[in-house]
Amino acid sequence: MSSTSSKIARISGRAVAVRGDDIDTDRIIPARYLKTITFEGLGDHLFEDDRAEATRNGQVHPLDRPDHHGARLLIGQSNFGCGSSREHAPQAILRWGIRAVVAGSFAEIFAGNSVMIGLPCVSALPDEIDALIALCESQPSLEFDLDLDAGVIRAGDLTVAISMPDSARSSLLSGSWDATSLLAADYEQVEATSARLPYIRWAPRLG
Amino acid sequence: MGRTLFQKVWDQHTVRTLPNGQTQLYIGLHLVHEVTSPQAFAELRERGWTVKAPERTFATVDHIVPTRAQARPFADEMAESMTRALERNCRDFNIKFFDLGSGSQGIVHVIGPEMGLTQPGMTIACGDSHTSTHGAFGAIAFGIGTSQVRDVLASQCLALSPLKVRRIEVNGSLKPGVYAKDVILTIIGRLGVKGGTGYAYEYAGQAIDRMTMDERMTICNMSIEGGARAGYVNPDETTFEFLRGRPFAPGAEAFPAAVDWWRSLASDADARWDDIVRLEGADIAPTVTWGINPGQSVAVSETLPRPEDVPAAERAGLTEALDFMGFSAGRPMAGTRIDVAFIGSCTNGRLSDLREAAHVVAGNRVASHVRALVVPGSQKVAIAAEKEGLDEVFRAAGFEWRGAGCSMCLAMNPDRLEGREVCASSSNRNFKGRQGSPTGRTLLMSPAMVAAAAVAGEVVDIRTWAVAAGVGR
Ligand code: SF4
Numbered sequence: 018m019s020s021t022s023s024k025i026a027r028i029s030g031r032a033v034a035v036r037g038d039d040i041d042t043d044r045i046i047p048a049r050y051l052k053t054i055t056f057e058g059l060g061d062h063l064f065e066d067d068r069a070e071a072t073r074n075g076q077v078h079p080l081d082r083p084d085h086h087g088a089r090l091l092i093g094q095s096n097f098g099c100g101s102s103r104e105h106a107p108q109a110i111l112r113w114g115i116r117a118v119v120a121g122s123f124a125e126i127f128a129g130n131s132v133m134i135g136l137p138c139v140s141a142l143p144d145e146i147d148a149l150i151a152l153c154e155s156q157p158s159l160e161f162d163l164d165l166d167a168g169v170i171r172a173g174d175l176t177v178a179i180s181m182p183d184s185a186r187s188s189l190l191s192g193s194w195d196a197t198s199l200l201a202a203d204y205e206q207v208e209a210t211s212a213r214l215p216y217i218r219w220a221p222r223l224g
Numbered sequence: 225m226g227r228t229l230f231q232k233v234w235d236q237h238t239v240r241t242l243p244n245g246q247t248q249l250y251i252g253l254h255l256v257h258e259v260t261s262p263q264a265f266a267e268l269r270e271r272g273w274t275v276k277a278p279e280r281t282f283a284t285v286d287h288i289v290p291t292r293a294q295a296r297p298f299a300d301e302m303a304e305s306m307t308r309a310l311e312r313n314c315r316d317f318n319i320k321f322f323d324l325g326s327g328s329q330g331i332v333h334v335i336g337p338e339m340g341l342t343q344p345g346m347t348i349a350c351g352d353s354h355t356s357t358h359g360a361f362g363a364i365a366f367g368i369g370t371s372q373v374r375d376v377l378a379s380q381c382l383a384l385s386p387l388k389v390r391r392i393e394v395n396g397s398l399k400p401g402v403y404a405k406d407v408i409l410t411i412i413g414r415l416g417v418k419g420g421t422g423y424a425y426e427y428a429g430q431a432i433d434r435m436t437m438d439e440r441m442t443i444c445n446m447s448i449e450g451g452a453r454a455g456y457v458n459p460d461e462t463t464f465e466f467l468r469g470r471p472f473a474p475g476a477e478a479f480p481a482a483v484d485w486w487r488s489l490a491s492d493a494d495a496r497w498d499d500i501v502r503l504e505g506a507d508i509a510p511t512v513t514w515g516i517n518p519g520q521s522v523a524v525s526e527t528l529p530r531p532e533d534v535p536a537a538e539r540a541g542l543t544e545a546l547d548f549m550g551f552s553a554g555r556p557m558a559g560t561r562i563d564v565a566f567i568g569s570c571t572n573g574r575l576s577d578l579r580e581a582a583h584v585v586a587g588n589r590v591a592s593h594v595r596a597l598v599v600p601g602s603q604k605v606a607i608a609a610e611k612e613g614l615d616e617v618f619r620a621a622g623f624e625w626r627g628a629g630c631s632m633c634l635a636m637n638p639d640r641l642e643g644r645e646v647c648a649s650s651s652n653r654n655f656k657g658r659q660g661s662p663t664g665r666t667l668l669m670s671p672a673m674v675a676a677a678a679v680a681g682e683v684v685d686i687r688t689w690a691v692a693a694g695v696g697r
Pocket of ligand 1: 286287331332333352354569570571629630633634651652
């Protein structure tokens with residue numbers, strides 16, 4: 018079995034900010050778009066209901082601002098991605114064109130799902146997030162540079178320390194974020210573990 | 225030094241430490257449904273892999289099934305094709321499928337326990353965040369994404385980092401009219417929707433000890449709404465008695481040995497918890513959410529918070545929620561007019577939930593402006609309820625009685641809110657758009673409170689309303 022993942026150390030590009038704490042997965046990708054047997058096309062529906070709500074209220078959602086098109090970094094606030102374990106959420110973000118998410122904090126399942134598809138989720142202190150958001154909103158064309166190796170994000174004159182779980186960082190830097198091959202290698206050790214579990218023996222025959 | 229159940233189960237299922245420092249954890253039970261699995265099976269095929277332990281993998285169809293017209297092919301082509309894909313995947317990979325014709329279909333978190341598949345001491349994974357439900361049995365159960373579904377299919381393992389354990393003790397007893405749903409809504413309200421990040425929640429204390437398995441499942445189900453990846457209750461006699469005789473539970477011969485092992489897994493008295501939180505059961509009131517996340521709740525007898533009452537950091541979130549809901553700050557929760565009443569979901573769609581709700585509606589009529597539906601959590605729940613005549617009680621009161629599925633919990637099926645409708649719901653999420661209308665509004669509460677709201681046409685306090693209406697316990 019061969020791994021299909023590549024090393025991810027640095028992501029550069031323009032950024033787009035989505036304000037608000039507790040942005041949940043139903044907002045990132047509404048459930049009606051989970052009616053699919055592939056992840057294709059999900060990017061078109063990213064934040065769809067929020068975008069429509071903004072339009073109804075006479076506003077423009079950041080994703081709909083032309084100067085944010087092509088952004089590669091998404092900036093959010095606290096508890097980003099809470100709610101469902103649907104991988105459709107990070108898939109929609111990735112397929113819209115985002116290559117890394119920076120936020121005050123993340124819901125765990127969301128961050129884990131993201132790393133597994135090669136989408137780094139890094140956090141920064143709330144004040145620094147506010148500064149990054151202000152920068153990205155006032156200068157949409159500014160280049161942001163996320164350096165996982167150095168543990169910083171640079172934008173204009175600003176350098177902000179970022180953090181992420183060591184395991185996620187190491188998986189991304191070494192290109193082993195697609196863990197399946199690793200887990201399936203040496204299946205004997207897996208079988209030895211299961212053989213020690215009493216409930217495996219108690220399982221009644223399948224009817 | 226003693227260990228917690230979490231540590232014991234984790235250690236027994238550890239295969240090895242991975243290069244990135246995570247643990248490779250063996251998964252004892254993998255539950256699969258139609259929404260989060262097709263892409264995983266597709267990749268399996270693409271990479272030429274097989275399902276490593278089909279005998280530990282079970283599937284059902286729940287999210288997209290229509291609850292009214294269930295004849296195949298489904299009217300919704302996408303729902304039909306997702307069901308076909310799962311049928312084919314189960315056939316090709318030799319996985320047991322509890323399909324619509326099986327008599328055992330239902331919401332994945334209802335049927336696992338019901339079939340006796342969910343057992344103490346297991347590691348359980350399912351591509352659904354409410355997998356934490358299974359922790360009610362003293363299992364460690366994780367909601368996972370589609371890439372991890374692929375991992376489990378291909379290796380029967382997950383790469384995970386251990387969680388800390390927070391013990392949440394609910395001491396004393398609950399007052400009449402207060403249910404497991406109120407307990408978990410209160411816990412989430414107190415600790416916050418991200419308070420559980422990095423933790424598994426261990427629920428304990430006299431009030432939890434006295435609870436039935438159905439009630440413990442309601443509590444564990446919503447662990448994830450408090451940010452905790454997993455939640456569990458230490459197994460005890462209630463757990464063992466629930467499992468005895470279930471189709472996939474250990475048979476009579478093996479059962480005593482199983483009980484011995486299960487008992488040994490409970491957290492030791494001298495275990496070291498990373499945090500302990502204590503609540504008094506008697507302080508918990510019937511609780512209702514007023515906002516757009518499950519932490520935004522008040523006791524039904526209270527008023528909605530005002531922006532000036534909360535810390536500055538929470539003000540924007542509070543205002544956004546009130547604006548979306550169209551509720552003014554400081555007004556009473558009770559008396560909120562509802563349009564829809566939904567009883568069902570993996571949180572509160574079990575037989576005992578339907579009994580409690582039926583008890584409230586018996587002899588009453590649903591208010592004329594309210595659309596009300598009851599959706600049993602599984603076909604077995606539906607059959608058992610019908611045997612007791614609960615379907616008749618609900619129908620006579622003006623509720624619709626539907627087939628098993630997730631239904632209006634997330635509206636990936638024909639059951640959904642329209643426009644700005646307000647729904648009293650026994651489900652677990654009140655996110656914007658959750659029940660199918662981007663502008664629809666959800667009020668989470670216990671099934672008994674939903675039933676009372678359906679009859680009254682507005683949110684009522686079950687404790688006083690029941691007395692006035694001559695119903696309740
Ligand atoms: S009932 Fe609701 S929360 Fe439970 S599995 Fe179905 S959609 Fe998810």
